[in-house]
Amino acid sequence: TEESFVVGLIGEGITASLTPPMHEREADHQGLRYIYRPIDLTKLGRPGTDVGALLRAGRDLGFNAFNVTHPCKQLVLAELDEVSDDAARLGAVNTVLIRDGRFIGHNTDFSGFGGALAGGLPDAKLDAVVQLGVGGAGAAVAYALLKAGTGRLTLLDLDPLRAAERAAALSGLFPDREIISGTPADLAAVLPGADGLVHATPVGMHSHPGLAVDLDLLSPSQWVADVVYRPVETELIRGAQARGCSVLDGGRMAVGQAVDAFELITGIRPDAARMLTHFHEL
Ligand code: NAD
Missing domain, CATH: 3.40.50.10860 (Leucine Dehydrogenase, chain A, domain 1)
Known part of the structure; x- marks a missing residue:
């Protein structure tokens, strides 16, 4: 043509x-x-x-x-x-x-994450998910998780008001789900009961190196997804993999x-x- x-x-x-x-x-x-x-x-x-x-x-x-x-x-x-x-x-x-x-x-941010999850972690159980960071990328990812069937989504952000507002907005859209909000201080309490963790903060980028998650909280049965893609292999992805978790890097999204x-x-x-x-x- x-x-x-x-x-x-x-x-x-x-x-x-x-x-x-x-x-x-x-x-x-x-x-x-x-x-x-x-x-x-x-x-x-x-x-x-x-x-x-x-x-x-x-x-x-x-x-x-x-x-x-x-x-x-x-x-x-x-x-x-x-x-x-x-x-x-x-x-x-x-x-x-x-x-x-x-x-x-x-919006292909949410659908792109959904496709990445389906393609990169096809066997991942999505019933209970903990997500760290609810900014621009986090909003799309949370929506994608709920579309994919997540029943209990825990949204943690340094800004508790932002997490609570996002949880309230998503609860309005998905009234049959349990959507909880909190801060990173809640991670130790909520992560053990989750199937997987999504990281959606800027921590781990070349410009913000580091880790927002204590790797000792992860167990090998859990999956970990990062939205950070510069670098593609973040400290979180590397550390989670070393602990036996299945991982999805931000490049996929x-x-x-x-x-x-x-x-x-x-x-x-x-x-x-x-x-x-x-x-x-x-
Ligand atoms: P943003 O600034 O909109 O949101 C970041 C959120 O993380 C904020 O709500 C902030 O309060 C929170 N936060 C920061 N540090 C935290 C910590 N230690 N614990 C808990 N919460 C924390 O940023 P964004 O646009 O959502 O981008 C986040 C990351 O996602 C960046 O690295 C960006 O490059 C990446 N991103 C990736 C894709 C992709 O396709 N893979 C798309 C968009 C953004």
């Missing part, structure tokens, strides 16, 4: 994001004409509130879609003509399709959101395993 795709990523400090090369390489394999440009608000000296103006400029220049990231995932909601049910419930959009001049919002966005944009289901391989080569 003569169809071609022009896509952009709008966010702060995203010039070195791996999402554009992930999309472009997979598109090459699919035989698509596909250009994906980073549109870095930091470099441009523009605020997140300009996301609407940038979307409209992109529409006028023939862009097919955008991914949006920090600090635009909530701000963009006001600019959209339509929002998927999941993105509306979650209150965050990371993918905007432009169809007939209209902006349609989706980063690839998962790109897999689902690529499919929304092109209508073609990409080869997720190939995209994961590409990601590790980047």
Whole structure:
């Protein structure tokens, strides 16, 4: 076909994001004409509130879609003509399709984590999960866990109000589940009763090295998922693996959101395993 795709990523400090090369390489394999440009608000000296103006400029220049990231995932909601049910419930959009001049919002952070979990930890029991960190990534992950059937979700954050607000919002959406909130001080009490642990704080990133979890609390029957993907092998992933836990690194989620966005944009289901391989080569 003569169809071609022009896509952009709008966010702060995203010039070195791996999402554009992930999309472009997979598109090459699919035989698509596909250009994906980073549109870095930091470099441009523009605020997140300009996301609407940038979307409209992109529409006028023939862009097919955008991914949006920090600090635009909530701000963009006001600019959209339509929002998927999941993105509306979650209150965050990371993918905007432009169809007939209209902006349609989706969220592939939550679905990408769900796909990562299903692909990377296919046998993981999800009944009782403890999650550390309920910021942007944590909100998507918590939603994905509940969609995947988690019955008891314990949300711990250094900011107890944020954890309580997230738990209340999710309880409204999933009234038949037990959703509890607390602080990291509760970890020792709640982790032994959990099937698995999700880490969704910035601790462990190159810029925030360290561990937010006492590894001695983990038992080999538990699984551990990290959302941090720079580095892909965090201290938590390495330490949990050494204790015999099955693990899911943050690279899987980063690839998962790109897999689902690529499919929304092109209508073609990409080869997720190939995209994961590409990601590790980047
Ligand atoms: P954020 O700032 O929105 O949220 C972080 C949350 O963690 C905050 O609520 C903070 O209070 C809490 N927190 C910080 N230290 C803590 C600790 N020691 N114990 C408990 N809670 C703590 O950040 P974010 O955007 O959610 O990003 C978090 C991490 O997720 C970053 O490393 C980011 O790169 C990563 N991320 C990964 C993906 C992916 O696809 N793999 C996607 C988005 C973000």
